[in-house]
Amino acid sequence: NAGVTQTPKFRVLKTGQSMTLLCAQDMNHEYMYWYRQDPGMGLRLIHYSVGEGTTAKGEVPDGYNVSRLKKQNFLLGLESAAPSQTSVYFCASSSLGRGQFFGPGTRLTVL
Amino acid sequence: AQTVTQSQPEMSVQEAETVTLSCTYDTSESDYYLFWYKQPPSRQMILVIRQEAYKQQNATENRFSVNFQKAAKSFSLKISDSQLGDAAMYFCAYRSEIRGDYKLSFGAGTTVTVRA
Numbered sequence: 001n002a003g004v005t006q007t008p009k010f011r012v013l014k015t016g017q018s019m020t021l022l023c024a025q026d027m028n029h030e031y032m033y034w035y036r037q038d039p040g041m042g043l044r045l046i047h048y049s050v051g052e053g054t055t056a057k058g059e060v061p062d063g064y065n066v067s068r069l070k071k072q073n074f075l076l077g078l079e080s081a082a083p084s085q086t087s088v089y090f091c092a093s094s095s096l097g098r099g100q101f102f103g104p105g106t107r108l109t110v111l
Numbered sequence: 112a113q114t115v116t117q118s119q120p121e122m123s124v125q126e127a128e129t130v131t132l133s134c135t136y137d138t139s140e141s142d143y144y145l146f147w148y149k150q151p152p153s154r155q156m157i158l159v160i161r162q163e164a165y166k167q168q169n170a171t172e173n174r175f176s177v178n179f180q181k182a183a184k185s186f187s188l189k190i191s192d193s194q195l196g197d198a199a200m201y202f203c204a205y206r207s208e209i210r211g212d213y214k215l216s217f218g219a220g221t222t223v224t225v226r227a
Binding site: 031033040041042043044045048050056058088090092094096099100101102104105 | 115120144146148153154155156158161202211212213214215216217218219220
């Protein structure tokens with residue numbers, strides 16, 4: 001059981017470049033989430049999904065898109081990266097009544 | 112949206128001593144969960160303990176216990192017999208059981224340093 005995995009672990013982008021972060025979970029969880037963590041601000045929700053084929057906006061969705069084509073995968077896309085998107089990104093998944101299980105995080109730097 | 116406040120940016124504790132981290136939250140809902148997560152330098156988010164709002168008994172997990180005061184909207188974490196491995200950032204989080212999306216709202220975190 002790998003739990004929640006994230007790919008890649010580190011990435012450096014130039015302003016305007018695009019990229020996709022992949023989150024995979026093998027726990028058959030219905031719910032999946034993408035957060036960003038910035039110093040002094042805790043984790044803020046970007047987008048989330050309550051099931052395969054569904055997505056919804058969180059607290060800070062601007063500049064990001066997501067897709068949940070398969071139950072086990074949740075993709076986070078940056079179409080045109082900006083320095084303000086420099087952050088650590090966490091994916092999490094959960095099932096009913098349980099706490100969220102987190103991936104190891106992806107450190108993204110946008111120059 | 113629910114607001115979770117952790118008023119202590121940093122706390123320091125001597126090894127084997129006890130430290131208490133504070134957390135307050137703002138909600139008009141009656142059915143919710145509260146969580147404490149630990150984030151060590153490895154960056155991995157680890158669930159420490161959780162509390163169901165309708166349960167009056169405070170949750171306990173080994174050396175970790177909470178003081179849940181529903182009327183005061185307070186949810187503090189007590190770490191007893193502190194160990195060097197407890198050094199981490201600790202986050203308090205709120206989850207509504209009414210909305211059905213199970214999103215977490217996090218506080219800004221408290222960094223715990225353990226002195227040998």
